[in-house]
Amino acid sequence: MRTTSIRNMEEFASFSGISRPTVSKYFNDPSSVRRSTREKIERALERCDYQPNIFAINQNRKLTKNIGIMVPYLADPFFAEIARRIETLVISSGYTPILLSSHGDADLEVDNLNSLRAIKPAGVLLAPLGRASNRGAIESFCADFPTVNFDANIEGVGEAFVGHNNAQATAVMLQYLVRSGEPPVFFEMRTPPNPNANKRRIAYIETMEQLGHSPHVVQADGEGWEIEEIGFREGKRAIANRELASGTVFCSNDRLAIGFLAAAYEMGIRVGLGDDCSLRVAGHDNHPFSRFTCPTLTTISHNYSAIAARSVETIMAFIDSGTRASNRESMLFDGELIMRASA
């Protein structure tokens, strides 16, 4: 039928033959009412298209059913992918995800935090910009709302951190590259927008020394999130200036590697493992597009599903318990070596 037009819970209650407080109880938790009551309500629900007013619901609740998800740059397929997984998990937990991107801008990050404040989220999953972030703003936000920090760690911020084990991952790749050929130089941005980069450089240097090789870091100039462009431009420069002390290049991340591969291609340098190849290139992240570079990119994968799942589980645990973390836990998931054609 769906002809009956119902304006509010009062009308729906009388339509369904159940009192309003009980109907309200049902919408907050269907299992909190008697089975026969639930069935009456659900039968009524099928015969009209009532749905409680979300603004009125949240007005009196200190805690909504909203989960904020905030990433530094959604146009980066890495974040798009992890956000997609997290969104799906949040929905299946019965919460409403609110996805926000800072578009690489620290001011917008603060604005987004304020937007989130306004909707009183039950919890927030936050991948901060990192260095550029306004630490004070994030701290005061986290004091007010349970927040799980993911991907980029800001020490002391939020209830917990869930991320990628950069040290282990870097070491695994390095061991592979050394065992299968020449020890690599490390290619990175001088001022990377994402704080994982520093961990990777440090891990590179340490592991190289442990393996008895001397580390070589080649740094690319350039600011911002146009990372492929920087990898391309600075890759060409590094090749032309013969700055690469090795025939193997380990890029700090896949986007840089994608740019670097394009540079090598344009300069007529064959990349890969074949006899006709003069360069090996590896990346880090298992970026969604790394399977389709030329040659396909050898890289280390984040454990996307574990990171997404654990982040959501963790925030849910804090929400359900209503407690805050006594000691901030850091959960790191190991990376997995993805061997492809480039190294």
Next chain:
Amino acid sequence: MRTTSIRNMEEFASFSGISRPTVSKYFNDPSSVRRSTREKIERALERCDYQPNIFAINQNRKLTKNIGIMVPYLADPFFAEIARRIETLVISSGYTPILLSSHGDADLEVDNLNSLRAIKPAGVLLAPLGRASNRGAIESFCADFPTVNFDANIEGVGEAFVGHNNAQATAVMLQYLVRSGEPPVFFEMRTPPNPNANKRRIAYIETMEQLGHSPHVVQADGEGWEIEEIGFREGKRAIANRELASGTVFCSNDRLAIGFLAAAYEMGIRVGLGDDCSLRVAGHDNHPFSRFTCPTLTTISHNYSAIAARSVETIMAFIDSGTRASNRESMLFDGELIMRASA
């Protein structure tokens, strides 16, 4: 100071020395109150951190300041890019963007429509899935909220359509390819997830005939949004089976082209314009990554900024006027040929 803790507009009003209704008026439109009043309020605002409760605000308003933005697949960098631009424009118009992705799923698209209903958006910018969309659900949504359809047209849905001129763009590329070499075959998905594909095929066939060449369409099997993967797998198959009737391949979109390029590379076929190249490949969309393929991809760009700007302007016009469209306008923006190394 920011020590005064203010709970609601009542308290803020007495704190600022202005009556509550006037304060309310100020928040709805700062320019609607006398300058001296505005200054008093703004001075008070600086001395405390009050901000009106968004749920209470929206409860009584028929029209909120929310603008819904819905795309079929946010993990596709094309949509991430256009969404990013639209979001920015919406913010600078003083509205709050709510970004939703259907993740390629028609059921989720309907769910998203319901989520949007719940927040009573002032207007919606909708890029539908297309073929797979639940047309009835979208129609009834558009009947209730002013909606501007973009990227993928569903005839008769929404107040207006803003999109890319597939016919013009296809013709321009085709003319270029023909003039500079062999007439191309057209490489596309048999069942594309996005409705632009059909327009492109039709334009290809028509333009080829106009130019006096016989069209050849090569179709790739496969469903869903893993488009590079399909381009890669089916590209290899097409090459191996010698299905390509020409040394020039015009791909229906850049993601397909990226997969196709990877296939060619893996099979040792050199792509480009040089004498040592046996294949030319072109794409369509100017995907953010098309600058970094090997070789860089010759393609046709959407007029991203114009499409984003016009979409936002159009919805704003309907919101401001409070009217609905008498006749549904279709606005198409021409594509621009981007000549790179692949063709």
Next chain:
DNA sequence: TCTAAAAGTTTACTCGCGTAAAAATTTAAA
């Protein structure tokens, strides 16, 4: 069948703000 526990009903108040109407005040033009 009796009884206590569980669940539903009534009644009534709250939340924070939009908004309308009438009265009071301020401002700007004459």
Next chain:
DNA sequence: TTTAAATTTTTACGCGAGTAAACTTTTAGA
């Protein structure tokens, strides 16, 4: 200064649901 127009203040009600308290009915166990 007078006057009309523009603003602000007062007062009061409404929105749609959460929720508490007291009371009534249903259910399940003995």
